[in-house]
Amino acid sequence: MTVIISYIRVSTQQQGRSGLGLEAQQADIARFAAASGAEIAAEYVEVETGKGADALESRPQLAAALAHARKIGATIVVAKLDRLTRNVEFGAGLMNRKVNFKVVAMPHADNFQLHLFLALAEQERDVISARTKAALAAAKARGAVLGNAALAKANADAAQAFAESLREIVEPVLCRSIRQIAAYLNERGIATATGSAWRASNVARLIDRLKGETYAEEAAQAA
Structure with missing residues (x-):
């Protein structure tokens, strides 16, 4: 045992x-x-x-x-x-x-794969951070007042950019349930933007950004 x-x-x-x-x-x-x-x-x-x-x-x-x-x-x-x-x-x-x-x-991941997941997660966080800073800098250059709304917009832009980076991977499997897509992404060693394993809720939000705001609710009901 x-x-x-x-x-x-x-x-x-x-x-x-x-x-x-x-x-x-x-x-x-x-x-x-x-x-x-x-x-x-x-x-x-x-x-x-x-x-x-x-x-x-x-x-x-x-x-x-x-x-x-x-x-x-x-x-x-x-x-x-x-x-x-x-x-x-x-x-x-x-x-x-x-x-x-x-x-x-991530039950099938060995030590080597876990190390790769950490590296990918760190890279994704760095990319999102860089895009957020760039969006804030651009807003400031336009004379915008950087408050909570501007920060939320920058974060939303970064999240959309992350979703777009996964479009070619996710679109071919949109016929599957959101739980199946989550398992597919985890099996491929693709982490979320925060470095965690995918769950149905993460996938629903990802697909929202790729297909429209109403998809998450429809997918959750169908899953």
Whole structure:
């Protein structure tokens, strides 16, 4: 039987957020273990206390989980990749520690693929950030007052640009349900703009930007 170690990362603010709270992560990992016939040998819960959480010395529970996994030859399992890290450099260091990682949202990804997902997510964030800054600079150059409305418009423009970058990948599979499209994108190793795995809600918003505002509601009803 495969032995796994559950690693959960939460913060006071995230406890109540859907998909990020302690119980949600525990449930995801428990389902993963049951589906794969694995035994959960231990659970480590990290509570963020502030910035710098991607430094291993600031995450003693992750350090303990790594030591435990090496000792018993277990795989460390997290619910989502961002619960492990959002930082490419830190993630690369983790993948080189001779411990296998699994992400429930990306069950077929190995350490190498997880590293690629982190790199792609970072690149996408950089692209969106650059486009947002460029849009704000252009608005300022036109004499626009940069308030919440201008920022929202810049963010919307960046989101639309990200959607357009996926048009050639998504349009050929629009005949599928939004859940099937989410699985398709995850299997191809394509992350969302924030570096997470795709879900039906993400796909619906993506298709909204490519096909029109009413599609999400229609697709959700048909899924």
